[in-house]
Amino acid sequence: MNAEIIAVGSELLTPFRTDTNSLYLTEELNQLGVEVIFKSVVGDDFARLVAASQHALFRSDIIVFSGGLGPTEDDLTREAVSEALGAPLHRDEEILAAIERRFAARGWKMSPNNAKQAEVLEGAVVLPNPNGTAPGQWLSGKFDGRERIVILLPGPPHELKALFEEACRERLRAKLPTAFLATRVLKVAMLGESQVDARVAPIYKRFNDVQTTILAGAGEIQLHFKSRAETLQAAQTRVDEAADAVEEELDDAVYSREGQSLEQIVGYWLQMRNATLAVAESCTGGLLGERITSVGGSSRYFAGGAIVYANAVKSELAGVPGEMIERHGAVSREVAAALAEGIRYRCESTLGIGITGVAGPGGGTPNKPVGLVFHALASAGGTEVIERNFPGDRKRIRWFATTLALDMVRRKLM
């Protein structure tokens, strides 16, 4: 079975908004073994909505609409689907009463336009909306001789998700042939995409039945594995075999086996080793601290640190001798090491990180070009410094640098 998703709403046709519901819906449908073959965005226009619905009914087994179920004149999904299917709308008094109660509970009077939300397609199952006024609708049956499932969902993501989980997932599963899908994600730090690709390609050939996807970001690569079988165990076994073979090949470059982020993994290792971390950041300006503390509970292993933008602050907060900065320059192996050691000492942490570099766009020189970054990790056993030239713009360079620093901590503790 295949599916398509139609997002309804003129605001989704502006440069400012993008349809993200379809990503969630695609993931859910894929988990059920359903492929999404088409996605579209239609504005609040009756004729265009009817035409899009007709094309969809011709093309796809399952059609999921999101949005256009509200109370305003612009909300036309119900009316358009009714027209396309030839299924008249009836007012459902029970839904109307529920909407009225919802308003009354807040001490408001329901304005008459809300009655629209109680209109139901003939033959449709009403899907209660736990987080909003407009219920969803489910219709399955023959259309022009073809078996079709049509699902109407509200547009606000938290309404759509709750409604899909509670009222659609199992209802869909019951309609589908039994198929189990197993997935795995491996995450890899600081290897290039082509490098990873070349090393895993021979393994992928041995696992023709496992679907693989490679996604590359700045300093991070995700390898997705997906397998379908008649039992969950059979699917899981194939996915695990493929992922394990890739993990063996890439060895300690794989930092995450169950989808955890690098920040989570670093936190995990710090807690495992009963260690704490402090950072002194120059060109990354707080991004490393921000990434580490984006994980709830990070105060258990993160002491804090300094954002050492001005040279005087490098001395004042991280104890880097002014003379050293003068001699080697703020962007140097020596200053990176002194930052790591100084912040470790000041914060009394197990490990200290120092980062200094040229994030650009200005500030580069022939000897110290934009993208040059020194990363230092200080511990009781000494200080390690890694020098790198990162490609890309300011944002990308800062992301690369903090990813490398996090990976240095992980490798140190592993």
Place this chain on the structure above:
Amino acid sequence: MNAEIIAVGSELLTPFRTDTNSLYLTEELNQLGVEVIFKSVVGDDFARLVAASQHALFRSDIIVFSGGLGPTEDDLTREAVSEALGAPLHRDEEILAAIERRFAARGWKMSPNNAKQAEVLEGAVVLPNPNGTAPGQWLSGKFDGRERIVILLPGPPHELKALFEEACRERLRAKLPTAFLATRVLKVAMLGESQVDARVAPIYKRFNDVQTTILAGAGEIQLHFKSRAETLQAAQTRVDEAADAVEEELDDAVYSREGQSLEQIVGYWLQMRNATLAVAESCTGGLLGERITSVGGSSRYFAGGAIVYANAVKSELAGVPGEMIERHGAVSREVAAALAEGIRYRCESTLGIGITGVAGPGGGTPNKPVGLVFHALASAGGTEVIERNFPGDRKRIRWFATTLALDMVRRKLM
């Protein structure tokens, strides 16, 4: 005239990728006075691509394809459009030679599949691709008696943008009735959406001809104004009148008039006043520093600061007395003020910011719930503290807190 955008590629039908080219294209088309009425994503499937192309040719004046122009068997946009239009493909020897030269320049031999990229639709104008191998194509003429423009663009965003700017924008403008579009964006900090909405609604009524959009984020609201007229001046005048009236109503809550970010505006004021800034962040963990330093050249006004996660680090790096933390708690008005004053002193900056709060999800108490944040701004004239209870999750609370802190600096310097 109206347009639709078709993004081609099976990877855009996975849960991991979203089509962002269409946001750029929509902005460009809107600037030319063209409305986008439909967007879709189609996989690498010949029959589905042909059908989607036919629907588009029936529905829209301008059809822009992005992607599917590469050298692999999966790249089918040229072939599908050829089929839908009934316009045969011919190999263009000049393009082929250019592709071969591109490979030769890198010391590589062109593999035969690349020849596919030299196939041109009969009657099409070839649009050179400054950043890649596959050229774009432009075809305009009658299709089933309707005047149509069909544009084929490569999928990688940097190729698509460069090609659109160099070869499409003016070519399209020449085909369109002269219409000028003027736009303005006002940005507002720390007011609620409904509050702003209520205050601007009466003004919007006076400017029926100006299209307005309100976009709300955490602690920030954008008001977009758009007007079309036969001269640029006429359009600009109406947009400016509407924006000025709104600005008068919202007064100093409006921080940006030309689309600049809050971080840029804060940097602008610091430079104007010849002032410098230092920060001491507890619950925001580096996010404030990261936002300030996301602007290139921020070293001219940002000294740096401290990420004071552990209490001992609050004392060590920002000079907060341990006894004060014990007495009032780390999350308190007093500690926020001491952080701001201490970091201002240590970094010898004109202004100092201190932030301390409960970002969650853990760590809340009845007296100090998740979302409670104290923001302090220290200057030569004294220290101001603002206490707020922010709604939402960790990420949202941290974003709110740093936005409020940036806005305090702006208001101080204005």
